[in-house]
Amino acid sequence: MERHRSLRMTLLLAAGAAGCSNAKSPDVAVVTLGEPQATPRDAGVPEEPGQPAPRPPRGVGWVTERDGTVHRATRVRCDATIDQRACSGTERTFQCRTDADCKEGPRGKCVSSFGQIGAYCGCEYACESDAECGASEACVCKGTGALREQHSVCAKALCSVDADCPGSTCGLSAYFNGCWEQVTLACRTKEDTCLSDADCRSSDESRGAACVVTDPEAESVRWECAGISCAIGRPFVVDGQPRAAQGAARDDWRAPAELDVASLSPEARELAAAHYAAVAALEHASIASFARFSLQLLALGAPAALVGEAHRAALDEVEHARLAYGVASRLAGRAIGPGPLLEAATAPLGAGVAEVVEALVEEGCVGEALGAAEGREIAQRAGDPALAATLARIAADEERHAALSWRALSWMLATFGEPARSAAERAFSRAAARYAVDPAPGPAVHEALGLLPARALGALRREVLAEVIAPCRAALPGLSCDSITPQPSSPPQASF
Numbered sequence: 001m002e003r004h005r006s007l008r009m010t011l012l013l014a015a016g017a018a019g020c021s022n023a024k025s026p027d028v029a030v031v032t033l034g035e036p037q038a039t040p041r042d043a044g045v046p047e048e049p050g051q052p053a054p055r056p057p058r059g060v061g062w063v064t065e066r067d068g069t070v071h072r073a074t075r076v077r078c079d080a081t082i083d084q085r086a087c088s089g090t091e092r093t094f095q096c097r098t099d100a101d102c103k104e105g106p107r108g109k110c111v112s113s114f115g116q117i118g119a120y121c122g123c124e125y126a127c128e129s130d131a132e133c134g135a136s137e138a139c140v141c142k143g144t145g146a147l148r149e150q151h152s153v154c155a156k157a158l159c160s161v162d163a164d165c166p167g168s169t170c171g172l173s174a175y176f177n178g179c180w181e182q183v184t185l186a187c188r189t190k191e192d193t194c195l196s197d198a199d200c201r202s203s204d205e206s207r208g209a210a211c212v213v214t215d216p217e218a219e220s221v222r223w224e225c226a227g228i229s230c231a232i233g234r235p236f237v238v239d240g241q242p243r244a245a246q247g248a249a250r251d252d253w254r255a256p257a258e259l260d261v262a263s264l265s266p267e268a269r270e271l272a273a274a275h276y277a278a279v280a281a282l283e284h285a286s287i288a289s290f291a292r293f294s295l296q297l298l299a300l301g302a303p304a305a306l307v308g309e310a311h312r313a314a315l316d317e318v319e320h321a322r323l324a325y326g327v328a329s330r331l332a333g334r335a336i337g338p339g340p341l342l343e344a345a346t347a348p349l350g351a352g353v354a355e356v357v358e359a360l361v362e363e364g365c366v367g368e369a370l371g372a373a374e375g376r377e378i379a380q381r382a383g384d385p386a387l388a389a390t391l392a393r394i395a396a397d398e399e400r401h402a403a404l405s406w407r408a409l410s411w412m413l414a415t416f417g418e419p420a421r422s423a424a425e426r427a428f429s430r431a432a433a434r435y436a437v438d439p440a441p442g443p444a445v446h447e448a449l450g451l452l453p454a455r456a457l458g459a460l461r462r463e464v465l466a467e468v469i470a471p472c473r474a475a476l477p478g479l480s481c482d483s484i485t486p487q488p489s490s491p492p493q494a495s496f
């Protein structure tokens with residue numbers, strides 16, 4: 001269940017504020033970690049989104065304000081325990097074997113983790129106080145604000161406590177860019193373009209999801225809205241069918257691939273090459289899908305931010321295609337690339353509100369979300385580190401593309417009302433039916449190359465529909481709060 005939490009949160013943020021009557025408002029509290037209760041900031045002081053104003057310091061220890069912003073009023077001792085399970089020795093890869101191998105920080109523990117390369121052992125470090133951290137660092141206690149780390153951590157500190165920020169506060173920025181978390185303490189200033197995360201979820205889509213410090217090394221640090229910046233599959237559907245180019249012998253579409261193929265039999269290599277050539281063709285087709293989407297957005301008068309994101313997503317897909325053709329070529333031992341994508345020239349634009357919404361829901365909101373989840377799963381299963389890294393990078397991009405789709409859908413619902421709403425309801429229902437049954441079994445390919453059996457792929461898709469798509473749908477204004485219940489239907493097209 002929890003393996004899809006990050007994807008669900010990303011898409012929920014993209015979908016915007018909960019508009020469903022069944023959705024719960026987040027609990028809000030004023031909390032001080034490490035020491036006595038903090039005093040909340042004055043209630044009743046209005047804050048206009050987009051007009052942040054540094055607030056005066058007050059409280060003790062880590063102070064969480066009612067809007068979720070966190071600052072450090074005074075130094076406090078943190079709980080330095082690391083609850084993660086110790087390395088067992090049965091993991092796939094090892095950065096450490098015992099705690100004695102972990103010497104780069106305070107209280108090092110060699111723990112068992114699970115990441116894009118599968119189960120591994122790695123060092124974690126926890127601090128109790130600033131004294132255990134490096135120069136210009138501070139110890140951030142476990143559970144503070146939006147911190148994702150499961151234990152206290154030493155973080156870059158441009159300030160240590162509120163007193164270092166005259167007339168303002170020393171804020172905690174915990175920025176998860178989709179790949180890793182960057183934790184920083186920095187003064188809040190009048191130059192900031194946001195005060196709290198709520199400022200980043202306004203109707204101005206360009207503002208992203210969280211108010212954070214994105215570049216603590218900048219000459220002039222400021223707080224600004226940011227979303228996932230580090231993030232598989234938007235099909236190019238024409239007349240109801242996904243379209244892709246035929247393969248061609250060419251090597252101007254292949255990125256270098258360091259894949260280890262020595263352990264694979266010729267048969268396994270050929271099967272795997274065919275699979276990744278098909279993946280590459282779908283990635284190549286995604287370029288056309290985003291190109292068309294960009295034109296649709298322009299035709300509908302969409303905000304600049306959405307149009308810009310659609311173009312950037314198309315460039316991501318160029319790279320995905322190169323990466324996948326690189327893997328396919330390496331496996332095949334010959335250059336593989338795309339032939340002409342003929343439908344790119346003949347596909348109708350289809351810029352009506354209902355058409356755009358239905359395609360957006362099926363290809364983007366559902367298709368790319370499933371692709372992101374499938375990509376992560378396959379990356380974790382892939383035994384080859386280079387392949388795992390390539391797949392993980394593509395999955396991360398796809399998650400960002402899915403978020404773009406949810407943002408675009410949210411904008412269309414708000415802008416076009418009932419026609420958009422009813423089209424979205426139809427498309428979500430169709431998507432639920434499509435993914436209710438397992439895909440047709442693919443060729444048997446070496447598992448080390450990361451392929452999922454059809455049954456496992458079907459189960460994963462249904463899981464994502466229930467745990468990610470349904471709650472995100474319920475968070476969109478005007479849509480029904482019913483969960484998506486996959487209904488049996490004809491076998492679907494594979495989307496990855």
Ligand SMILES: [Fe+2]
Binds near residue numbers: 233316
């Ligand atoms: Fe892609």
Ligand SMILES: [Fe+2]
Binds near residue numbers: 232233286317397
């Ligand atoms: Fe994509």
